[in-house]
Amino acid sequence: MGDTLDRVDMRLLDELKDNSRENIAALSKKLGIPRTTVHYRIKKLVEEGIIEKFTIKPNYRKLNLGTTAFILARYDPASGLTQREVAERIAQLEWIYEVHIIAGEWDLLIKVRAPSAEDIGKIVVDKLREIKGIGQTVTMVSFVTVKEDV
Structure with missing residues (x-):
């Protein structure tokens, strides 16, 4: 991956930002690439520090922090x-x-x-x-x- 991300990496990041719980098979289908490639790319994005963590988006209103x-x-x-x-x-x-x-x-x-x-x-x-x-x-x-x- 190096210092540049290709179009697939950027699409993968967008999908994970939208739903970091999306499973590898679903991501593979959405991106049109093999599951092993999706898994490898996610692993590399984490290793290179591009993905720092997987997180949630709370509903702050429901947490009384609206x-x-x-x-x-x-x-x-x-x-x-x-x-x-x-x-x-x-x-x-x-x-x-x-x-x-x-x-x-x-x-x-x-x-x-x-x-x-x-x-x-x-x-x-x-x-x-x-x-x-x-x-x-x-x-x-x-x-x-x-x-x-x-």
Whole structure:
């Protein structure tokens, strides 16, 4: 496989992203290639780190985590912590699903899932803003998710 993926590899990845529980026989039929080839390609994709793990896509609404928000935060270098250390502390908080160090006017982008907007407010006020190294924040609550890849 090397550094490049061919069209079959990309189709296989798309199928697995759609349903990582799909069995080898069904994938073989969909892709029009032998089962042994499908098995070999999946094994190589895992070995090369292209597939890092097989996972699930939870229904967050049914888990009472139906409110999603994105928080922009500024890093305060006077804290004595590195930006990476601050990001790692944020990542440890409950209901935090993603933490990105970003370029531009803001330094961090944080994805939160919680039962309600009020709960997200508590996270921001009581948890996030209490972390040493966090300056200003802006919170944007999502009305609806149109597309989200796992």
